[in-house]
Amino acid sequence: MILTPMLHFSMPLLMGSTLNAWSEALAGFNPMGLPLGLVILAAIPLVFIALYSLTYGVYGERKISAFMQDRLGPMEVGKWGILQTIADILKLLQKEDIVPTSADKFLFVVGPGILFVGSFLAFAVLPFSSAFIGANLNVGLFYAIGIVALEVVGILAAGWGSNNKWSLYGAVRSVAQIVSYEIPAAIALLCGAMMAGTLDMQKITMLQSGSFGFAHFYLFHSPIAWLPFLIYFIASLAEVNRAPFDIPEAESELVAGYFTEYSGMKFAVIFLAEYGSMFMVSAIISIVFLGGWNSPLPSIGSFALNEWTSGPVWGVFWLIMKGFFFIFVQMWLRWTLPRLRVDQLMYLCWKVLTPFAFISFVLTAVWEIYVP
Amino acid sequence: MDTTLSNFGNVFAFLALGIVFVAGGYLTARMLRPSRPNPAKNSTYECGEEAVGSAWVKFNIRFYVVALIFIIFDVEVVFLYPWATVFKHLGVFALVEALLFAAILILGLAYAWVKGDLDWVRPTPNIPTMPEMPSGKSASERG
Incomplete structure (x- = not known):
């Protein structure tokens, strides 16, 4: 009884190159009627978020920030401070969890949870490699755009529930910013969907593979593809509240924005959600415009670099590296660009990015119809 | 019998695991952390001052306008996805x-633009000026 699903589980592993093989095998792994495989399938991205947030997210950001400001950054815990994040987590776990008396207890507790779940659910449709995707939805891209809206609910719940003026203003600003920038972001991704002709994330990635590596990426698909790419990148910065769009948490005027009142584990959950979202938008831009898990290296004659660096395991490497590259750019911009004012923010979104997004939409449509 | 779930079933597994993770985190922290509340600690943070009134107040109507414009555009963009x-x-x-x-969408944007709904109200600086002095420089010249 238990052996049969085990066989079913191991077979596709051997022929690992089959599309979605590992994830489908995991999803079908039900020992004794329990959907254990499904849990493992969901646990892999969860562990990834946790590990990446703790290492590259927190430690990496602090070290990169320090490097850009000619400082050393964390140096105390472990060699070069590499154990700093573990110390932080232990500290956060022991911290007293303060719930203000005047706060709305339910919203205050639920807010960070919604925020995290919203960010984590988007990971379900990210194709990490040619054989691993959490849920191979045929409307994957659409789902990814839609599920981000859950975070807005979480932010509003956290900000309103805190009953704190800083939190309320941070939350309201954040929501206004996220929903505004969702328009240019959605239209820019629409251009990607038009180039691919599908919303299936795995298929979008597949369509960008080829032996010339990066030349097959949608960024180089048409002479105007860089425009939606750029628009989405700028809009995604605003959607994850990163500088220069960090007025929701503007520490010099709003203390910490919507998480002013949070401490302990709830604060840690918000942190995980924020770094999760950063990777999520970076992965989406990599998948739609930069070939996702495809190797960017071209094959030159018999020197088949592309074939050598392709495969399910290499796929994970490439997607994560591309995601990390964009996160690095996000951290870099934080120390490069000053924060925008709220009227500049709205100006940029509605009067610059949205019209340009429409232009790129029309040009992409015409290009796709007339230039095959 | 097919025991595998559909792809949306996998999404449900993600949802369940996400909730379990957050709840587990809260629970672990609850077991480890101290809990010694006192009225001062549990008061609302307002930079050390005593909080004045509730934060559940009316705020800038602009946010509401932004939300309305967003709804219109988002719904219309949603219709374009199946077409794409x-x-x-x-x-x-x-x-x-x-x-x-x-074009209808862009017309809507142009309408909102012309009506000024896309502009954020800028604070108009209200600098008090001194009345003209009988002798010497005026207040504005002195800066």
């Missing part, structure tokens, strides 16, 4: 239709 997957097969006719649809 098939428009290559449908040809020029569908292209013209979608461009008309987008």
Whole structure:
């Protein structure tokens, strides 16, 4: 009884190159009627978020920030401070969890949870490699755009529930910013969907593979593809509240924005959600415009670099590296660009990015119809 | 019998695991952390001052306008997504239709633009000026 699903589980592993093989095998792994495989399938991205947030997210950001400001950054815990994040987590776990008396207890507790779940659910449709995707939805891209809206609910719940003026203003600003920038972001991704002709994330990635590596990426698909790419990148910065769009948490005027009142584990959950979202938008831009898990290296004659660096395991490497590259750019911009004012923010979104997004939409449509 | 779930079942597994993770985190922290509340600690943070009134107040109506404009555009963009997957097969006719649809959308944007709904109210600096002095420089000249 238990052996049969085990066989079913191991077979596709051997022929690992089959599309979605590992994830489908995991999803079908039900020992004794329990959907254990499904849990493992969901646990892999969860562990990834946790590990990446703790290492590259927190430690990496602090070290990169320090490097850009000619400082050393964390140096105390472990060699070069590499154990700093573990110390932080232990500290956060022991911290007293303060719930203000005047706060709305339910919203205050639920807010960070919604925020995290919203960010984590988007990971379900990210194709990490040619054989691993959490849920191979045929409307994957659409789902990814839609599920981000859950975070807005979480932010509003956290900000309103805190009953704190800083939190309320941070939350309201954040929501206004996220929903505004969702328009240019959605239209820019629409251009990607038009180039691919599908919303299936795995298929979008597949369509960008080829032996010339990066030349097959949608960024180089048409002479105007860089425009939606750029628009989405700028809009995604605003959607994850990163500088220069960090007025929701503007520490010099709003203390910490919507998480002013949070401490302990709830604060840690918000942190995980924020770094999760950063990777999520970076992965989406990599998948739609930069070939996702495809190797960017071209094959030159018999020197088949592309074939050598392709495969399910290499796929994970490439997607994560591309995601990390964009996160690095996000951290870099934080120390490069000053924060925008709220009227500049709205100006940029509605009067610059949205019209340009429409232009790129029309040009992409015409290009796709007339230039095959 | 097929025991595997559909792809949305996998999404449900993600949802369940996400909730379990957050709840587990809260629970672990609850077991480890101290809990010694006192009225001062549990008061609302307002930079050390005593909080004045509730934060559940009326705020800038602009946020509401932004939300309304967002709803209009988002719904219309949502309609374009199914079209994007098939428009290559449908040809020029569908292209013209979608461009008309987008034109209505852009018209809406132009309307909101002209009406000034996209502008954020800027604070108009109200600098008090001194009345003209009988002798010497005026207040504005002195800066």
